[in-house]
Amino acid sequence: MKKIKIVCSLLFITVIFFTSCNPNEIDDVSIYWNTNTLTRLQLNGNVKKVVSNSGKQVDEFNQDGYITKSVYTDTDFSSTTIYNYDSNGKLLSIDFTSTGGKGAEYTTTFEYQNINKYVVQNKYHLLMDGLAPNLKARINDYSRSDYTMEGSNLKIIESHISEGITYRDTTLVEYDGKYPSKITSGELLIDNISYASNGMFLNYTKTTQTETWSSECVYYFKPDNQYLMLDSMVQTSIDGTFTRIDKDEYQYDVNKNMTGFKNYMGEYKYIYSYLDAANNWTIKETQYRPINTTTWGNSTTETREITYW
Numbered sequence: 001m002k003k004i005k006i007v008c009s010l011l012f013i014t015v016i017f018f019t020s021c022n023p024n025e026i027d028d029v030s031i032y033w034n035t036n037t038l039t040r041l042q043l044n045g046n047v048k049k050v051v052s053n054s055g056k057q058v059d060e061f062n063q064d065g066y067i068t069k070s071v072y073t074d075t076d077f078s079s080t081t082i083y084n085y086d087s088n089g090k091l092l093s094i095d096f097t098s099t100g101g102k103g104a105e106y107t108t109t110f111e112y113q114n115i116n117k118y119v120v121q122n123k124y125h126l127l128m129d130g131l132a133p134n135l136k137a138r139i140n141d142y143s144r145s146d147y148t149m150e151g152s153n154l155k156i157i158e159s160h161i162s163e164g165i166t167y168r169d170t171t172l173v174e175y176d177g178k179y180p181s182k183i184t185s186g187e188l189l190i191d192n193i194s195y196a197s198n199g200m201f202l203n204y205t206k207t208t209q210t211e212t213w214s215s216e217c218v219y220y221f222k223p224d225n226q227y228l229m230l231d232s233m234v235q236t237s238i239d240g241t242f243t244r245i246d247k248d249e250y251q252y253d254v255n256k257n258m259t260g261f262k263n264y265m266g267e268y269k270y271i272y273s274y275l276d277a278a279n280n281w282t283i284k285e286t287q288y289r290p291i292n293t294t295t296w297g298n299s300t301t302e303t304r305e306i307t308y309w
Helices: 123-129
Strands: 047-052 057-061 067-073 078-085 091-099 104-112 118-120 131-133 135-139 143-150 153-162 165-176 179-185 188-195 201-209 213-222 229-239 242-252 258-262 266-275 281-290 300-303 305-308
Touching (some): 118 179, 123 201
Antiparallel strands (some): 047 305, 078 091, 135 143, 143 153, 165 179, 179 188, 213 229, 258 266, 266 281, 281 300
């Protein structure tokens, strides 16, 4: 049987953008890329703290809706992440520490510039990391990314340190006004990017191509004035003379919670049995069935404890 690489399929989407900047620098909070962490996490109301994953995960937020602290604790591992902002809500640095295994401790700092552009943070994770207004550099002990305008294009220089050796990669981002229109880096191309009036993605195409193999992934999003919700993703993979087309599909309820996910392997179903006064779910059940079967497996239950300011 011919094997095809599946490089774009996402089992679930957790869109977490922590590098929100001062919304007054480009446009206002009506633009999605200027919203706070609560909006990115699809949390309603003035949330103060969320305890999830059987108490292992604790996230804290300030009264402006930005995450300030994230703690994960398990039997033999723990991590703490602190987010530091200036008085305008611009993210200045992230302090990360972990115990267990080799452990780690480092700080990532952020620098900004006045270019009136929404900057691609990570070409490989455009959906997950999104766009950041006026980002100039992201720096820690292990890597550095510099974002520099050259004419009407943005050049991203990424440096990564591994075993004392520095590796560098260059990405070119073309713009149509304030938003990226094309991203090019070696074998990777992201284009056909379209936006809603609030700056959210409507669709884009991600292509990876080598001499013998290629993958084209087209992402489609649901039009919405509040949350960024993936509607579907169609991947066309070509290996020599063999072609395969796969599709991921996402379903949501009236509260914009994801209720289903289906791809070439199977289908997930999510049931929200309790919503609190702010319309945030606190109990979610998940069921799965493999493709070409009619029987759902046993359900697993996830709970969240949410407190408000």
